Amino acid sequence: MPVDAVPEKLLNWYDAHHRRLPWRAGPGEPRAAPYRVWLSEVMLQQTTVAAVKSYYAHFTTRWPTVADLAAADEAEVMAAWAGLGYYARARNLIACARAVVNDHGGAFPDSEAGLRTLPGIGDYSAAAIAAIAFGRRAVVVDANVERVTSRLFAFDGPLPVGRPAIRELADRITPDERAGDFAQAMMDLGSSICTVRNPQCLICPLHGDCAARAAGNPEAYPVKAPKKAKPQRRGTAFWIERDGHVWLVRRPAKGMLGGMRALPTGPWTDADPGLAEAPAKADWVEAGSVDHVFTHFALRLRVVTTRKPAPLNEGEWWPIARIEEAGLPTLFARAAARAIAAAQD
DNA sequence: AAGGCGTGGGT
DNA sequence: TACCCAAGCCT
Numbered sequence: 069m070p071v072d073a074v075p076e077k078l079l080n081w082y083d084a085h086h087r088r089l090p091w092r093a094g095p096g097e098p099r100a101a102p103y104r105v106w107l108s109e110v111m112l113q114q115t116t117v118a119a120v121k122s123y124y125a126h127f128t129t130r131w132p133t134v135a136d137l138a139a140a141d142e143a144e145v146m147a148a149w150a151g152l153g154y155y156a157r158a159r160n161l162i163a164c165a166r167a168v169v170n171d172h173g174g175a176f177p178d179s180e181a182g183l184r185t186l187p188g189i190g191d192y193s194a195a196a197i198a199a200i201a202f203g204r205r206a207v208v209v210d211a212n213v214e215r216v217t218s219r220l221f222a223f224d225g226p227l228p229v230g231r232p233a234i235r236e237l238a239d240r241i242t243p244d245e246r247a248g249d250f251a252q253a254m255m256d257l258g259s260s261i262c263t264v265r266n267p268q269c270l271i272c273p274l275h276g277d278c279a280a281r282a283a284g285n286p287e288a289y290p291v292k293a294p295k296k297a298k299p300q301r302r303g304t305a306f307w308i309e310r311d312g313h314v315w316l317v318r319r320p321a322k323g324m325l326g327g328m329r330a331l332p333t334g335p336w337t338d339a340d341p342g343l344a345e346a347p348a349k350a351d352w353v354e355a356g357s358v359d360h361v362f363t364h365f366a367l368r369l370r371v372v373t374t375r376k377p378a379p380l381n382e383g384e385w386w387p388i389a390r391i392e393e394a395g396l397p398t399l400f401a402r403a404a405a406r407a408i409a410a411a412q413d
Numbered sequence: 414a415a416g417g418c419g420t421g422g423g424t
Numbered sequence: 425t426a427c428c429c430a431a432g433c434c435t
Contacts, residue, residue: 153419
């Protein structure tokens with residue numbers, strides 16, 4: 069099926085129907101600032117537009133330039149990221165801002181290769197920023213592009229092995245001009261029309277060009293390798309209270325929820341660890357448990373509380389009335405809510 | 414290079 | 425309900 073007309077059709081559709089998003093250039097503005105494009109792309113990695121919006125607004129208000137972010141207090145940035153997930157992104161965000169200021173004179177590299185060297189910027193983000201912020205011709209491949217492209221060509225090589233081949237197909241339809249708009253058009257199309265389930269082929273601008281549509285099985289693409297089962301793990305969180313304050317720790321920089329404030333916990337294992345590795349000697353009171361699902365395992369976190377702890381180290385007393393300002397990841401925000409609710413029973 | 418790494422919305 | 429999945433990156 070010939071695809072020569074695909075770029076023009078898609079760009080025409082984009083001109084008429086594209087989403088208005090805070091990080092996109094407004095009318096009369098040719099391109100958004102590289103800092104804003106970069107910030108939005110990092111936030112959008114594996115994350116929905118709806119979830120990103122309020123975080124993007126806060127970050128751009130609190131840190132309007134890359135220099136502001138480079139000079140920011142790390143703990144404040146991590147707390148501002150709390151709830152968005154994939155916290156390595158926040159650590160890399162700070163490292164990247166500092167690299168731009170220290171190694172690139174405060175300006176983002178304007179090429180895909182230059183961007184690719186920065187922390188937290190991989191193949192996708194480098195291509196997206198080069199195309200959207202700098203007008204470069206780059207082949208931008210995210211999950212939307214993989215879905216649209218695999219359907220367009222009825223490409224049935226299973227992911228992730230088939231990924232390089234899909235990139236070749238995407239390269240074939242990427243125009244020399246307006247590659248940034250083309251990429252965003254593919255993503256808008258993927259999010260609104262060429263969806264994972266129930267694609268709206270009847271209103272798709274590429275209806276007549278799509279091999280999967282012609283075959284009547286668009287939902288069959290992309291083909292994916294089977295996924296593994298999620299193990300169930302168990303752990304215990306310790307809510308230690310004194311004079312209206314709770315004891316919080318900071319998790320190690322690497323690993324789950326790395327660098328984030330948290331309630332103390334013991335190890336997360338396949339059996340209930342109980343009170344093993346409690347941070348203090350105390351008479352623990354049950355406060356219930358929280359079930360939380362991560363990318364590669366599910367966790368049942370038992371919450372226990374005390375108001376009379378033995379001495380503690382390496383942590384801080386945080387006012388319970390302002391617990392939402394601690395920047396707890398969602399797991400611990402839920403555990404905290406459980407402890408507070410239990411105290412009122 | 415396969416697996417670690419969050420969360421919330423949709424079906 | 426239980427599952428799927430999202431504008432991926434890093435090691």
